[in-house]
Amino acid sequence: MAERLNDYRILILEAREEAQFSKLLTDQGADVLQCPMFTINDPPDPAAAEAWIRGAIAQPFDDLVLMTGEGLRRLMKAARRLDVEADFIGSLGKARKFSRGPKPGRALREIGLEAQSTTEKPTTEGVIEMLSRVDLKGHRVGVQLYPDKDHGALLGAIAVKGATAIPVTPYVYDARAADSHIVTAIEEMAAGRIDAIALTNLGQIRRLIDVARGHGLEARLREGLKKTPIAAVGPAVSDELKSHGLQADIYPDNDAFFMKPLISAMAAALAKKKPRSVART
Numbered sequence: 001m002a003e004r005l006n007d008y009r010i011l012i013l014e015a016r017e018e019a020q021f022s023k024l025l026t027d028q029g030a031d032v033l034q035c036p037m038f039t040i041n042d043p044p045d046p047a048a049a050e051a052w053i054r055g056a057i058a059q060p061f062d063d064l065v066l067m068t069g070e071g072l073r074r075l076m077k078a079a080r081r082l083d084v085e086a087d088f089i090g091s092l093g094k095a096r097k098f099s100r101g102p103k104p105g106r107a108l109r110e111i112g113l114e115a116q117s118t119t120e121k122p123t124t125e126g127v128i129e130m131l132s133r134v135d136l137k138g139h140r141v142g143v144q145l146y147p148d149k150d151h152g153a154l155l156g157a158i159a160v161k162g163a164t165a166i167p168v169t170p171y172v173y174d175a176r177a178a179d180s181h182i183v184t185a186i187e188e189m190a191a192g193r194i195d196a197i198a199l200t201n202l203g204q205i206r207r208l209i210d211v212a213r214g215h216g217l218e219a220r221l222r223e224g225l226k227k228t229p230i231a232a233v234g235p236a237v238s239d240e241l242k243s244h245g246l247q248a249d250i251y252p253d254n255d256a257f258f259m260k261p262l263i264s265a266m267a268a269a270l271a272k273k274k275p276r277s278v279a280r281t
Helices: 018-027 047-058 069-081 085-093 102-110 124-132 152-160 176-190 202-214 218-227 235-243 259-270
Strands: 009-014 031-036 039-041 063-066 096-099 140-144 164-168 172-174 196-199 230-232
Touching: 009 018, 009 176, 009 202, 018 031, 018 259, 031 176, 047 069, 047 085, 047 164, 063 069, 063 102, 069 085, 069 102, 069 140, 096 102, 096 124, 124 152, 140 152, 152 164, 176 202, 176 218, 196 259, 202 218, 202 235, 230 235, 230 259
Parallel strands: 009 031, 009 196, 063 096, 063 140, 140 164, 196 230
Antiparallel strands: 039 172
16 A cells, blocks of 8 residues: 555444454554444344354254354354354354355454355345355255344345245344444534545445434535545445445445455545645644
């Protein structure tokens, strides 16, 4: 990364792997404003996830679909709590593994496993397209889902292939405590005190807009986003922005949909003007 982000104030909406993103930005000299979007918790009742783990050990899946790295890490945490970690890893090793983008693949490598197939686009549609190309007839397919989304299309696509989907949602979101942080972020953008906002997943956009609407600040949010360059990590985020009448100003080169290429694109784009904090002095 030839360009750096010295003194540029970058807003990130924290969720899942944004702690790593924050470090990468800070290493490039950025002044990072971290805005927690929600907290991720284990389910209030762990029984369903625990039963899914025990079922996977007793009868390993033919195939495993992982939608998030966070989901696999939560399942591993539960397996350790049940003292069946080694057995669970062994059972997952027997399945053909499908990863929704690179993040579940990284979580698999943490436990010594590899995905056999990874979507080019980290979206549900990408997973459905990936599964359409393989034989699933008669297979038992473990499916790790994530909260706050209707997964009917994915589960239906698996059923159409003649397979039995066995889903689990191993974590929940708690968003209420983070509203005040999001309101502050909206006001910072509207006041012109942010050099760029970096978006790395769809949920960040939806949450930002939901909170703005809930607090009567949607017009204020849109005003702030007109002043603030929006950096999007990939096509799914860009498409979600378009669905809300917004657009990405900064995008990784060569369709490299990862954090480091996004940071490089931000540095190159922002280098054309001074950081707003410097410009005001």
